[in-house]
Amino acid sequence: MSGMRVKDVVPYLVGVLVCVLTVQLGLWQTRRAEEKLALGERMAAEAEAPMTVLAAAPEEWQAVRLTGHWLTAGSIYLDNRVHHGQPGYQLLTPLQTEDGRRVLVKRGWLAAGRDRTVLPSVRTPEGEVFVSGRVRRPEAKPYSLADTPSEGARWQYLDLAAYRAQTGIAVADVVVEQTDPSSDGLIRDWPRPDLGVDRHRGYAVQWFGLAALSAGLCGWFGWRRWRHDGSSQDDA
Known part of the structure:
Protein backbone atom coordinates (compact mmCIF):
# COMPACT_ATOMS: atom_id res chain seq x y z
CA MET A 1 0.00 0.00 0.00
CA MET A 43 19.97 55.62 -23.59
CA ALA A 44 17.25 58.16 -24.33
CA ALA A 45 18.30 60.33 -21.38
CA GLU A 46 21.96 60.26 -22.43
CA ALA A 47 21.00 61.17 -26.00
CA GLU A 48 19.01 64.19 -24.79
CA ALA A 49 21.61 65.35 -22.27
CA PRO A 50 23.89 68.29 -23.09
CA MET A 51 27.14 67.33 -24.80
CA THR A 52 30.21 67.10 -22.60
CA VAL A 53 33.90 66.46 -23.06
CA LEU A 54 34.99 62.83 -23.07
CA ALA A 55 35.44 61.73 -19.46
CA ALA A 56 38.12 59.31 -18.28
CA ALA A 57 35.45 56.65 -17.72
CA PRO A 58 32.53 57.69 -19.96
CA GLU A 59 29.07 56.18 -19.84
CA GLU A 60 27.88 54.39 -22.95
CA TRP A 61 25.48 56.51 -25.05
CA GLN A 62 26.82 59.69 -23.46
CA ALA A 63 26.75 62.61 -25.90
CA VAL A 64 30.23 64.08 -26.26
CA ARG A 65 31.99 66.79 -28.23
CA LEU A 66 35.64 66.27 -29.14
CA THR A 67 38.24 68.77 -30.30
CA GLY A 68 41.42 67.56 -31.94
CA HIS A 69 42.91 66.41 -35.22
CA TRP A 70 42.53 63.25 -37.27
CA LEU A 71 45.28 60.61 -37.36
CA THR A 72 44.43 59.60 -40.91
CA ALA A 73 47.12 56.92 -41.19
CA GLY A 74 45.27 54.90 -38.55
CA SER A 75 41.98 54.73 -40.49
CA ILE A 76 40.38 51.30 -40.88
CA TYR A 77 37.38 50.00 -42.79
CA LEU A 78 34.94 47.57 -41.16
CA ASP A 79 33.90 45.30 -44.02
CA ASN A 80 30.53 43.73 -44.83
CA ARG A 81 28.42 46.51 -43.34
CA VAL A 82 25.10 46.68 -45.18
CA HIS A 83 23.00 49.84 -45.48
CA HIS A 84 19.54 49.52 -47.05
CA GLY A 85 20.62 46.33 -48.79
CA GLN A 86 23.84 47.76 -50.22
CA PRO A 87 27.21 46.34 -49.09
CA GLY A 88 29.85 48.72 -47.87
CA TYR A 89 32.15 49.73 -45.04
CA GLN A 90 32.14 51.65 -41.80
CA LEU A 91 35.09 54.03 -41.69
CA LEU A 92 36.86 54.51 -38.37
CA THR A 93 39.60 57.09 -37.86
CA PRO A 94 41.47 57.85 -34.63
CA LEU A 95 41.21 61.40 -33.31
CA GLN A 96 43.86 62.91 -31.07
CA THR A 97 42.14 65.27 -28.67
CA GLU A 98 43.42 68.51 -27.20
CA ASP A 99 44.56 66.77 -24.03
CA GLY A 100 46.55 64.16 -25.97
CA ARG A 101 44.13 61.27 -25.70
CA ARG A 102 43.32 59.19 -28.75
CA VAL A 103 39.89 57.77 -29.47
CA LEU A 104 38.56 55.85 -32.46
CA VAL A 105 35.67 57.62 -34.16
CA LYS A 106 33.10 55.79 -36.26
CA ARG A 107 32.81 58.40 -38.97
CA GLY A 108 30.08 56.76 -41.05
CA TRP A 109 29.14 54.29 -43.79
CA LEU A 110 30.23 54.32 -47.41
CA ALA A 111 29.41 52.01 -50.29
CA ALA A 112 31.86 49.44 -51.59
CA GLY A 113 33.19 49.92 -55.11
CA ARG A 114 33.03 47.38 -57.91
CA ASP A 115 36.64 46.39 -57.27
CA ARG A 116 36.60 44.95 -53.76
CA THR A 117 40.38 44.83 -53.66
CA VAL A 118 40.50 48.65 -53.62
CA LEU A 119 39.24 50.50 -50.56
CA PRO A 120 37.31 53.71 -51.29
CA SER A 121 38.95 57.01 -50.44
CA VAL A 122 37.32 59.60 -48.20
CA ARG A 123 38.20 63.24 -47.77
CA THR A 124 39.50 63.82 -44.25
CA PRO A 125 39.89 67.41 -42.99
CA GLU A 126 43.32 68.50 -41.83
CA GLY A 127 44.01 70.66 -38.82
CA GLU A 128 41.72 71.16 -35.85
CA VAL A 129 38.26 69.61 -36.07
CA PHE A 130 35.20 69.46 -33.82
CA VAL A 131 33.38 66.13 -33.61
CA SER A 132 30.03 65.46 -31.95
CA GLY A 133 28.95 61.92 -31.21
CA ARG A 134 27.86 59.20 -28.81
CA VAL A 135 30.06 56.95 -26.70
CA ARG A 136 29.77 53.28 -27.61
CA ARG A 137 31.38 50.04 -26.53
CA PRO A 138 32.94 48.01 -29.36
CA GLU A 139 30.72 45.24 -30.67
CA ALA A 140 31.57 41.69 -29.66
CA LYS A 141 33.38 39.50 -32.17
CA PRO A 142 30.87 37.60 -34.33
CA TYR A 143 31.04 33.89 -33.58
CA SER A 144 31.42 32.88 -37.23
CA LEU A 145 34.42 35.07 -38.04
CA ALA A 146 38.08 34.13 -37.91
CA ASP A 147 40.31 34.97 -34.96
CA THR A 148 42.36 37.39 -37.09
CA PRO A 149 40.23 40.53 -37.41
CA SER A 150 42.18 42.43 -40.07
CA GLU A 151 43.84 42.37 -43.46
CA GLY A 152 45.67 45.67 -43.60
CA ALA A 153 43.15 48.50 -43.31
CA ARG A 154 40.24 46.14 -44.02
CA TRP A 155 38.81 44.71 -40.80
CA GLN A 156 36.02 42.20 -40.27
CA TYR A 157 35.34 43.35 -36.71
CA LEU A 158 36.88 45.80 -34.27
CA ASP A 159 39.32 44.40 -31.73
CA LEU A 160 40.85 47.32 -29.83
CA ALA A 161 43.77 45.29 -28.50
CA ALA A 162 44.62 44.08 -32.01
CA TYR A 163 44.20 47.62 -33.35
CA ARG A 164 46.63 49.02 -30.79
CA ALA A 165 49.15 46.28 -31.58
CA GLN A 166 48.89 46.77 -35.35
CA THR A 167 48.90 50.57 -35.50
CA GLY A 168 50.82 51.51 -32.36
CA ILE A 169 48.06 54.00 -31.52
CA ALA A 170 46.96 53.72 -27.88
CA VAL A 171 43.26 54.44 -28.36
CA ALA A 172 40.70 54.59 -25.54
CA ASP A 173 38.58 51.59 -24.56
CA VAL A 174 35.49 53.15 -26.15
CA VAL A 175 34.61 54.43 -29.60
CA VAL A 176 32.56 57.47 -30.58
CA GLU A 177 29.82 57.31 -33.21
CA GLN A 178 29.98 60.63 -35.03
CA THR A 179 26.61 62.36 -35.32
CA ASP A 180 27.58 65.63 -37.00
CA PRO A 181 25.82 66.49 -40.28
CA SER A 182 27.82 64.82 -43.02
CA SER A 183 30.04 66.98 -45.21
CA ASP A 184 32.38 64.18 -46.26
CA GLY A 185 29.94 61.92 -48.13
CA LEU A 186 29.64 59.42 -45.26
CA ILE A 187 26.23 58.21 -44.07
CA ARG A 188 25.75 58.50 -40.31
CA ASP A 189 22.53 56.57 -39.91
CA TRP A 190 23.44 54.66 -36.77
CA PRO A 191 20.87 51.98 -35.87
CA ARG A 192 19.73 51.69 -32.28
CA PRO A 193 20.07 48.18 -30.85
CA ASP A 194 16.99 46.03 -30.41
CA LEU A 195 16.79 45.68 -26.64
Whole structure:
Protein backbone atom coordinates (compact mmCIF):
# COMPACT_ATOMS: atom_id res chain seq x y z
CA MET A 1 0.00 0.00 0.00
CA SER A 2 2.81 2.42 0.91
CA GLY A 3 4.40 1.78 -2.50
CA MET A 4 1.15 2.71 -4.18
CA ARG A 5 0.91 5.89 -2.14
CA VAL A 6 4.41 6.98 -3.13
CA LYS A 7 3.62 6.19 -6.75
CA ASP A 8 0.46 8.26 -6.57
CA VAL A 9 2.27 11.23 -5.00
CA VAL A 10 5.15 11.39 -7.52
CA PRO A 11 3.15 13.02 -10.37
CA TYR A 12 1.99 15.78 -8.01
CA LEU A 13 5.55 16.42 -6.81
CA VAL A 14 6.73 16.64 -10.41
CA GLY A 15 3.87 19.02 -11.18
CA VAL A 16 4.75 21.25 -8.23
CA LEU A 17 8.43 21.31 -9.25
CA VAL A 18 7.51 22.20 -12.84
CA CYS A 19 5.19 24.93 -11.60
CA VAL A 20 7.85 26.44 -9.31
CA LEU A 21 10.52 26.26 -12.03
CA THR A 22 8.37 27.89 -14.71
CA VAL A 23 7.26 30.65 -12.31
CA GLN A 24 10.92 31.40 -11.52
CA LEU A 25 11.76 31.48 -15.23
CA GLY A 26 8.84 33.81 -15.84
CA LEU A 27 10.02 36.13 -13.07
CA TRP A 28 13.55 36.09 -14.49
CA GLN A 29 12.28 37.09 -17.94
CA THR A 30 10.21 39.84 -16.32
CA ARG A 31 13.31 41.18 -14.55
CA ARG A 32 15.26 41.07 -17.81
CA ALA A 33 12.51 43.06 -19.53
CA GLU A 34 12.62 45.66 -16.74
CA GLU A 35 16.42 45.88 -17.01
CA LYS A 36 16.25 46.37 -20.79
CA LEU A 37 13.50 48.96 -20.36
CA ALA A 38 15.66 50.86 -17.87
CA LEU A 39 18.58 50.66 -20.32
CA GLY A 40 16.40 52.11 -23.07
CA GLU A 41 15.37 54.97 -20.81
CA ARG A 42 19.01 55.63 -19.90
CA MET A 43 19.97 55.62 -23.59
CA ALA A 44 17.25 58.16 -24.33
CA ALA A 45 18.30 60.33 -21.38
CA GLU A 46 21.96 60.26 -22.43
CA ALA A 47 21.00 61.17 -26.00
CA GLU A 48 19.01 64.19 -24.79
CA ALA A 49 21.61 65.35 -22.27
CA PRO A 50 23.89 68.29 -23.09
CA MET A 51 27.14 67.33 -24.80
CA THR A 52 30.21 67.10 -22.60
CA VAL A 53 33.90 66.46 -23.06
CA LEU A 54 34.99 62.83 -23.07
CA ALA A 55 35.44 61.73 -19.46
CA ALA A 56 38.12 59.31 -18.28
CA ALA A 57 35.45 56.65 -17.72
CA PRO A 58 32.53 57.69 -19.96
CA GLU A 59 29.07 56.18 -19.84
CA GLU A 60 27.88 54.39 -22.95
CA TRP A 61 25.48 56.51 -25.05
CA GLN A 62 26.82 59.69 -23.46
CA ALA A 63 26.75 62.61 -25.90
CA VAL A 64 30.23 64.08 -26.26
CA ARG A 65 31.99 66.79 -28.23
CA LEU A 66 35.64 66.27 -29.14
CA THR A 67 38.24 68.77 -30.30
CA GLY A 68 41.42 67.56 -31.94
CA HIS A 69 42.91 66.41 -35.22
CA TRP A 70 42.53 63.25 -37.27
CA LEU A 71 45.28 60.61 -37.36
CA THR A 72 44.43 59.60 -40.91
CA ALA A 73 47.12 56.92 -41.19
CA GLY A 74 45.27 54.90 -38.55
CA SER A 75 41.98 54.73 -40.49
CA ILE A 76 40.38 51.30 -40.88
CA TYR A 77 37.38 50.00 -42.79
CA LEU A 78 34.94 47.57 -41.16
CA ASP A 79 33.90 45.30 -44.02
CA ASN A 80 30.53 43.73 -44.83
CA ARG A 81 28.42 46.51 -43.34
CA VAL A 82 25.10 46.68 -45.18
CA HIS A 83 23.00 49.84 -45.48
CA HIS A 84 19.54 49.52 -47.05
CA GLY A 85 20.62 46.33 -48.79
CA GLN A 86 23.84 47.76 -50.22
CA PRO A 87 27.21 46.34 -49.09
CA GLY A 88 29.85 48.72 -47.87
CA TYR A 89 32.15 49.73 -45.04
CA GLN A 90 32.14 51.65 -41.80
CA LEU A 91 35.09 54.03 -41.69
CA LEU A 92 36.86 54.51 -38.37
CA THR A 93 39.60 57.09 -37.86
CA PRO A 94 41.47 57.85 -34.63
CA LEU A 95 41.21 61.40 -33.31
CA GLN A 96 43.86 62.91 -31.07
CA THR A 97 42.14 65.27 -28.67
CA GLU A 98 43.42 68.51 -27.20
CA ASP A 99 44.56 66.77 -24.03
CA GLY A 100 46.55 64.16 -25.97
CA ARG A 101 44.13 61.27 -25.70
CA ARG A 102 43.32 59.19 -28.75
CA VAL A 103 39.89 57.77 -29.47
CA LEU A 104 38.56 55.85 -32.46
CA VAL A 105 35.67 57.62 -34.16
CA LYS A 106 33.10 55.79 -36.26
CA ARG A 107 32.81 58.40 -38.97
CA GLY A 108 30.08 56.76 -41.05
CA TRP A 109 29.14 54.29 -43.79
CA LEU A 110 30.23 54.32 -47.41
CA ALA A 111 29.41 52.01 -50.29
CA ALA A 112 31.86 49.44 -51.59
CA GLY A 113 33.19 49.92 -55.11
CA ARG A 114 33.03 47.38 -57.91
CA ASP A 115 36.64 46.39 -57.27
CA ARG A 116 36.60 44.95 -53.76
CA THR A 117 40.38 44.83 -53.66
CA VAL A 118 40.50 48.65 -53.62
CA LEU A 119 39.24 50.50 -50.56
CA PRO A 120 37.31 53.71 -51.29
CA SER A 121 38.95 57.01 -50.44
CA VAL A 122 37.32 59.60 -48.20
CA ARG A 123 38.20 63.24 -47.77
CA THR A 124 39.50 63.82 -44.25
CA PRO A 125 39.89 67.41 -42.99
CA GLU A 126 43.32 68.50 -41.83
CA GLY A 127 44.01 70.66 -38.82
CA GLU A 128 41.72 71.16 -35.85
CA VAL A 129 38.26 69.61 -36.07
CA PHE A 130 35.20 69.46 -33.82
CA VAL A 131 33.38 66.13 -33.61
CA SER A 132 30.03 65.46 -31.95
CA GLY A 133 28.95 61.92 -31.21
CA ARG A 134 27.86 59.20 -28.81
CA VAL A 135 30.06 56.95 -26.70
CA ARG A 136 29.77 53.28 -27.61
CA ARG A 137 31.38 50.04 -26.53
CA PRO A 138 32.94 48.01 -29.36
CA GLU A 139 30.72 45.24 -30.67
CA ALA A 140 31.57 41.69 -29.66
CA LYS A 141 33.38 39.50 -32.17
CA PRO A 142 30.87 37.60 -34.33
CA TYR A 143 31.04 33.89 -33.58
CA SER A 144 31.42 32.88 -37.23
CA LEU A 145 34.42 35.07 -38.04
CA ALA A 146 38.08 34.13 -37.91
CA ASP A 147 40.31 34.97 -34.96
CA THR A 148 42.36 37.39 -37.09
CA PRO A 149 40.23 40.53 -37.41
CA SER A 150 42.18 42.43 -40.07
CA GLU A 151 43.84 42.37 -43.46
CA GLY A 152 45.67 45.67 -43.60
CA ALA A 153 43.15 48.50 -43.31
CA ARG A 154 40.24 46.14 -44.02
CA TRP A 155 38.81 44.71 -40.80
CA GLN A 156 36.02 42.20 -40.27
CA TYR A 157 35.34 43.35 -36.71
CA LEU A 158 36.88 45.80 -34.27
CA ASP A 159 39.32 44.40 -31.73
CA LEU A 160 40.85 47.32 -29.83
CA ALA A 161 43.77 45.29 -28.50
CA ALA A 162 44.62 44.08 -32.01
CA TYR A 163 44.20 47.62 -33.35
CA ARG A 164 46.63 49.02 -30.79
CA ALA A 165 49.15 46.28 -31.58
CA GLN A 166 48.89 46.77 -35.35
CA THR A 167 48.90 50.57 -35.50
CA GLY A 168 50.82 51.51 -32.36
CA ILE A 169 48.06 54.00 -31.52
CA ALA A 170 46.96 53.72 -27.88
CA VAL A 171 43.26 54.44 -28.36
CA ALA A 172 40.70 54.59 -25.54
CA ASP A 173 38.58 51.59 -24.56
CA VAL A 174 35.49 53.15 -26.15
CA VAL A 175 34.61 54.43 -29.60
CA VAL A 176 32.56 57.47 -30.58
CA GLU A 177 29.82 57.31 -33.21
CA GLN A 178 29.98 60.63 -35.03
CA THR A 179 26.61 62.36 -35.32
CA ASP A 180 27.58 65.63 -37.00
CA PRO A 181 25.82 66.49 -40.28
CA SER A 182 27.82 64.82 -43.02
CA SER A 183 30.04 66.98 -45.21
CA ASP A 184 32.38 64.18 -46.26
CA GLY A 185 29.94 61.92 -48.13
CA LEU A 186 29.64 59.42 -45.26
CA ILE A 187 26.23 58.21 -44.07
CA ARG A 188 25.75 58.50 -40.31
CA ASP A 189 22.53 56.57 -39.91
CA TRP A 190 23.44 54.66 -36.77
CA PRO A 191 20.87 51.98 -35.87
CA ARG A 192 19.73 51.69 -32.28
CA PRO A 193 20.07 48.18 -30.85
CA ASP A 194 16.99 46.03 -30.41
CA LEU A 195 16.79 45.68 -26.64
CA GLY A 196 14.23 42.89 -26.88
CA VAL A 197 11.87 44.18 -24.17
CA ASP A 198 8.79 42.76 -25.89
CA ARG A 199 10.60 39.48 -26.53
CA HIS A 200 11.41 39.05 -22.82
CA ARG A 201 7.82 39.89 -21.91
CA GLY A 202 6.58 37.32 -24.42
CA TYR A 203 8.81 34.65 -22.91
CA ALA A 204 7.57 35.58 -19.43
CA VAL A 205 3.95 35.13 -20.53
CA GLN A 206 4.82 31.71 -21.96
CA TRP A 207 6.53 30.58 -18.75
CA PHE A 208 3.66 31.83 -16.57
CA GLY A 209 1.24 30.08 -18.92
CA LEU A 210 3.11 26.80 -18.49
CA ALA A 211 3.06 27.30 -14.72
CA ALA A 212 -0.71 27.82 -14.81
CA LEU A 213 -1.14 24.76 -17.04
CA SER A 214 0.96 22.64 -14.68
CA ALA A 215 -1.02 23.81 -11.65
CA GLY A 216 -4.29 23.22 -13.48
CA LEU A 217 -3.32 19.68 -14.49
CA CYS A 218 -2.29 18.87 -10.91
CA GLY A 219 -5.64 20.14 -9.66
CA TRP A 220 -7.58 18.26 -12.33
CA PHE A 221 -5.82 14.94 -11.68
CA GLY A 222 -6.25 15.46 -7.95
CA TRP A 223 -9.96 16.10 -8.43
CA ARG A 224 -10.29 12.95 -10.57
CA ARG A 225 -8.41 10.96 -7.95
CA TRP A 226 -10.71 12.28 -5.23
CA ARG A 227 -13.81 11.39 -7.30
CA HIS A 228 -12.43 7.92 -7.96
CA ASP A 229 -11.64 7.29 -4.29
CA GLY A 230 -15.09 8.55 -3.29
CA SER A 231 -16.81 6.24 -5.77
CA SER A 232 -14.75 3.28 -4.54
CA GLN A 233 -15.78 3.93 -0.94
CA ASP A 234 -19.45 4.21 -1.93
CA ASP A 235 -19.29 0.89 -3.78
CA ALA A 236 -17.71 -0.72 -0.75
